[in-house]
Amino acid sequence: MTGSRAAHRRGVAATGGSRRPRATGRGGVLALLFAAAVLLLLPSTAVAASSATGEGMQSFKAVYDVQTDGSMRVTETITWRFPPGQERHGIFRNIIVRMGWNDEPGRYRYFDLTDVEVSSPSGAPDEFRVSDNGAAQEIRIGSPTEYTSGTQVYVVAYTLHDVLNPITADGKPATSSDQASTVELYYNVFGTNETTARDAVQIEVKAPDASTKVACFQGPQGSTTACAARAGEPSTFAAANLVSGDAMSILASYPAAAFDSVQPVVLEGDSASSVGSAAAPALNAAAWVAGIGAPVLALAVMGTLVWTRGRDERYADLTPGLSPSSGSGASGDGTPTAVGAPTVRGGHTTVAVQFQPPAGVQPGMVGTIIDETANPIDVSATIIDLAVRGYLTIEENAGSGFFSRTDWTLTRQPGPSDDRLLPYERKLLDGVFGSRGDVVVLSELKNTFASTLKAIQAEMYREVVRRHWFRTSPEAQRGVWQGFGMLLVVGGFLLLFFGQGALQAIVGTGFTGGFALAAGLIVSGGIVTLLGRRMAAKTAEGSAVLAQSLGFKEYLVTAEAGQIEFEEASNVFSRYLPYAVVFGVADRWASTFAKVAQAAEAAGQPLVMPSWYLWSGATMPDFTSIANGVDSFSTTSTGTFTSTPGSSGSSGFSGGGGFSGGGGGGSSSGSW
Missing domain, CATH: 2.60.40 (Immunoglobulin-like)
Known part of the structure; x- marks a missing residue:
């Protein structure tokens, strides 16, 4: 909802009602x-x-x-x-x-x-x-x-x-x-x-x-x-x-x-007609025609838009995953590789095994390009990736009681330069640590991180646009169409429950077209909302990155232990684990490395365990236990990041007294 530009502005929130505050007159x-x-x-x-x-x-x-x-x-x-x-x-x-x-x-x-x-x-x-x-x-x-x-x-x-x-x-x-x-x-x-x-x-x-x-x-x-x-x-x-x-x-x-x-x-609702019985049939018929025609029109318009603008672009006559100017994998760092190259829309993504992730594409970006959404799991995988790259360590803290839950301590490291971080990665590190210091327990972020998560996700959407994978933010694209669809649905329900009686008061009690028109608006809104989800189309460059990402996932689930050199095994396990978390195949990736570790032990070349994740188990850690811990961390952190504080109706003066953040409501601010 947008207020009109004037010296004094007035607006009503989308969930607002008709209630007004009483007038007060207190002096200066x-x-x-x-x-x-x-x-x-x-x-x-x-x-x-x-x-x-x-x-x-x-x-x-x-x-x-x-x-x-x-x-x-x-x-x-x-x-x-x-x-x-x-x-x-x-x-x-x-x-x-x-x-x-x-x-x-x-x-x-x-x-x-x-x-x-x-x-x-x-x-x-x-x-x-x-x-x-x-x-x-x-x-x-x-x-x-x-x-x-x-x-x-x-x-x-x-x-x-x-x-x-x-x-x-x-x-x-x-x-x-x-x-x-x-x-x-x-x-x-x-x-x-x-x-x-x-x-x-x-x-x-x-x-x-x-x-x-x-x-x-x-x-x-x-x-x-x-x-x-x-x-x-x-x-x-x-x-x-x-x-x-x-x-x-x-x-x-x-x-x-x-x-x-x-x-x-x-x-x-029933009162006398002010239009007259002669006009009522024509208005009734017009309402029924509009009610039936609105969904048909919505389906035709949205179907055309999805076909012409909502399908992903692809480079013409090229193997999926390739860009014309590079002749190889798609550029993952945001540099357009084929400005003006011929493209087509639609078709299926052909997946060929890729033995490495797309160049310059971080796990969080892979998760965003795959489902066109910056999910909380993509943010959790980014934390794991930053740990692998030396920006922090993750220490597992096992609970001591029978019903206790595992927690994790995140410790910021002074290693690599922050200049190498992308904006969303920098915002994530600042959001986790920031005023809390260099050591933070994951559970401390509960009920306090939700708005920071929103800001990080917004930066991730900006990043995929900066890399020319989408022309506009996929979230914004979906939001516009789904918002318009919900407006039609709400308008239909308002007409159904409140407008029919008013129309009958004007046209006459024989007017039934309001029901048809309301139903048509509701169905039309549902069509716009449903098909609006498909309006976030990728550019040809984005489709190339998607093909490479899916090809890399294929490698993670089909890799054989014998294909991995002992000398590089520990580094490969850590570098690719955040991607496995995004793809949901961390357990499969860990089982592969368990076999690599067994073979290396038998050959007298035991593998070095990763130092960025500190395991809490009583025995020596192995790749399976680390992968399980990381997978559990990603699941727990996802819930922690999205949690909001609760409210109670109890007295703030009893039960130990009140505290900061313990009341109802609340607010936060920023600039844009």
Whole structure:
């Protein structure tokens, strides 16, 4: 959804409803008092922070206007410092709207986000678009055709619904049948996935009654480090010098009597005709024709587009995997090898065994070209590949209890130069280590890495476009068509459930065409969504790399132990193992090397085990145990990278107290 360009912008999120916040009228005197109070609360370092260099939030000021129905009108004033000497289109805000619920599988808490408004008092481009981004709604601000730089101010306003927690007298969540004694706002101003530095943060919470108790926490997930908080009406909170990975959570308790019956949202027509009976049959017939014709038209148009643009290109009259100018394997480093060479569309990929991976093509890139998707397993394989290349080591930590789970310690190494890393590889290393230091336990990344994963995947899509394997991002291509398809589906359901009665009110009770038109839109949307998945076509260069990748997979599953020289065996095992993980054939690759190791032992030339993976077993490691450990690591890390923190309706003041990142919702930011 995109807002129109104007001095003051208004938009509604895709999941938004019709609810509106109540109007409030508080004077400027209160704002001045709040500003003065915050200056007293902030540490002295906050003033100096404004002179900091590098990208970040120079200040973040927000007003949370809590309503009696449990919703909260949020107005954020963000002073953003863009990187010196660089231009950006604008900024984005990720607002969490879905969270796990009390560790219950298959259930989540939902915060409806509506009534989005954006403006820029400093004159920066303030067009905006609201879209789903995993568990968040992303508000992307700025124009793709305009740039901004320096320090800019953005005002972002939106309404979050059902943010309050009803609490009983003993500090437990109050259900609809319980009597709540208090109502709490336990909210993450920022989640631990916020990587932007924030020099000064000021929060003002307005409510129908004065708060009786407040708390504020800042730091990594689970931190109990307090930040400034003051109860009353309004309540105020402040923090300074928050760095990458620091969350900030605020907690305020109010008398339940000041609110309606609030509960968290947990998810698992006839009137007279004004057109006249003479026009009704014609309109009815037209609606039926449109309802039947829409799917036919959608199938014809999408079928034509898939045939003419959605099929992969291939070099004409060349063996798959070859490029015309090189006369050999496809260029994997992004250099176009055959500009203007004749190409054709369609046909099947002929697979010939390739004894090496495509030149210059990393495991994560192989995974992306094969299924046109940057999957989390491709990111996990990239970590393994970086370990093989000397950027880190992976140490297996076996649990001691019967029900304990294996964990892994990742240690960054000072070996190769970072200049040799691709952008997505550098972002991955910075995301894993970054502010956490050079030693990180994999489980520590749980619930904090999801937004970083999204950024890494975005860089991987940029990389395949840079290498000329796709003309545009395959994710973006699919997203455009699937978004259009879902728009048709949603429009059909709205017409089915709400529009039919309105049409009958206008045309007459005999009008039934609304049902046909709604069904036609729904079916058309399904066709567009389904065929839209096939619109991410590879270029001829991408098809050549795909053929080589599939040929290399064929080698990994058919390689014989006798084909591998003892002198190179250990190096070959490590270099090719990340590719085997991507292909899902790590066990087959390991069994081949188990036979190589046996033959080498018998010949008196025992193989040296890889040093980048430290096994936890009691016996000496072998290739099978290392491959099994790496395979288990890739599976576990995939789940860890995609996990998001859960939410609870319990009181933040009981059960050991609150902590940073422990509330509902949350947000993260960045520039683009």
